[in-house]
Amino acid sequence: MKKFLLAIVLIVSLCFFSLTGNATDQIEDTVPTDTVAPDLCGGSTSAILVETSSNKVLFDKEKDRRLPPASMTKIMTLLLIYEALEAKQITKDTMLTITEEPTKVEGSKAFLSVGDEINVDELLKCICIASANDAAIAMAMHLAGSEEQFVQKMNDKVAALGLKNTHFSDCTGLSSKNHYTSAYDLAMISNHLIKKYPDVLNYTNLQEDYIRKDTAKPFWLVNTNKMIGRVKYLDGLKTGYTSFSKYCITLHMKQDNMGLITVVFGYDKPTTRNAESLELLRWGYANYKLEKVIAKDKVVESIDHILYKNRVNVVVLEDVFYLSKKDSKQKFEVEYTYEIKDSICEGKATVFLDGKQVLEGKLGSKETIERKNFFELLKSICLKLLV
Numbered sequence: 254m255k256k257f258l259l260a261i262v263l264i265v266s267l268c269f270f271s272l273t274g275n276a277t278d279q280i281e282d283t284v285p286t287d288t289v290a291p292d293l294c295g296g297s298t299s300a301i302l303v304e305t306s307s308n309k310v311l312f313d314k315e316k317d318r319r320l321p322p323a324s325m326t327k328i329m330t331l332l333l334i335y336e337a338l339e340a341k342q343i344t345k346d347t348m349l350t351i352t353e354e355p356t357k358v359e360g361s362k363a364f365l366s367v368g369d370e371i372n373v374d375e376l377l378k379c380i381c382i383a384s385a386n387d388a389a390i391a392m393a394m395h396l397a398g399s400e401e402q403f404v405q406k407m408n409d410k411v412a413a414l415g416l417k418n419t420h421f422s423d424c425t426g427l428s429s430k431n432h433y434t435s436a437y438d439l440a441m442i443s444n445h446l447i448k449k450y451p452d453v454l455n456y457t458n459l460q461e462d463y464i465r466k467d468t469a470k471p472f473w474l475v476n477t478n479k480m481i482g483r484v485k486y487l488d489g490l491k492t493g494y495t496s497f498s499k500y501c502i503t504l505h506m507k508q509d510n511m512g513l514i515t516v517v518f519g520y521d522k523p524t525t526r527n528a529e530s531l532e533l534l535r536w537g538y539a540n541y542k543l544e545k546v547i548a549k550d551k552v553v554e555s556i557d558h559i560l561y562k563n564r565v566n567v568v569v570l571e572d573v574f575y576l577s578k579k580d581s582k583q584k585f586e587v588e589y590t591y592e593i594k595d596s597i598c599e600g601k602a603t604v605f606l607d608g609k610q611v612l613e614g615k616l617g618s619k620e621t622i623e624r625k626n627f628f629e630l631l632k633s634i635c636l637k638l639l640v
Contacts, residue, residue, distance in 0.1 A: 297314060301316045301515065304543075329424075349373070350370055362383075371391075461475050479527065502530050517530045552566050566620060570614070
């Protein structure tokens with residue numbers, strides 16, 4: 254009888270039980286050291302190189318200077334289009350009827366005509382490949398009612414991202430008045446777009462394509478970025494030119510698990526812009542790499558507990574990388590902490606270097622954690638007490 258009462262007390266206690274744990278690892282890895290860049294992007298007014306997983310700036314030249322971005326503006330336009338797709342405000346099959354306003358715009362065009370019926374997928378191609386101003390305005394008007402209202406959403410997004418050196422006056426980049434961004438801000442906008450909506454790269458990495466391909470009015474789109482399809486691993490992102498902005502470009506490349514974004518402004522010639530922005534990317538890959546500190550699915554602890562029907566494996570849910578300068582070595586300490594409560598496992602892997610936290614990754618369990626019911630617990634406890 255005493256054992257039975259003890260079992261009941263144990264079960265009641267377990268009903269309010271949460272399991273916690275911790276562990277540590279010593280991991281040898283690489284660590285960045287100061288790297289002095291050569292005279293890169295000498296022909297630019299402003300330039301930046303950013304590693305995408307960490308947002309770490311590897312190189313900059315007047316990164317916060319406010320400058321007109323020309324058609325690089327459309328990176329923000331694309332971000333809002335993708336947010337509308339995510340919110341199911343539109344789909345890629347949504348059809349738009351072209352009104353007069355988009356057809357009057359100057360600069361790069363897909364030569365849309367009043368009354369044309371075109372879907373969002375083809376308008377994305379127009380914007381990403383041909384930098385079509387008419388397509389950008391058509392999308393802006395469809396999503397917000399007018400370009401002006403869409404621009405307000407663009408500036409609201411700038412504020413939400415916490416950027417201090419950006420203000421838009423249109424969705425195309427044609428404005429010269431109160432329309433500016435910085436290399437740093439645009440790199441952050443670009444990285445946010447790519448991380449959250451990587452599908453955009455399926456459009457920006459197209460060397461050429463058609464809209465209305467199987468109709469009587471096919472239109473051939475050729476990428477304004479002449480390096481696409483010619484430079485391995487390069488898959489975006491946006492060119493720009495106006496008489497007041499000069500030649501500028503935002504590039505994205507991913508190689509050996511490391512993504513880099515470079516933004517450059519103010520070139521007199523597109524050939525110099527292309528060569529120097531590409532040189533900046535190559536310098537980044539020559540001097541830095543991402544080291545995998547903790548591998549995804551690493552089992553931190555395997556738990557066989559009376560409370561659960563099955564064994565619970567606490568694992569790392571994502572690869573944890575550390576940006577490092579090549580040929581430099583160091584040791585990390587990794588601390589794992591987790592809690593299993595109400596059949597949910599949550600935790601984190603905290604990476605320290607010289608006692609300072611440098612990285613963090615998520616812990617969890619891939620298995621469904623099933624708690625035993627009252628009678629199953631009673632049976633398990635009684636069996637243990639009888640042993």
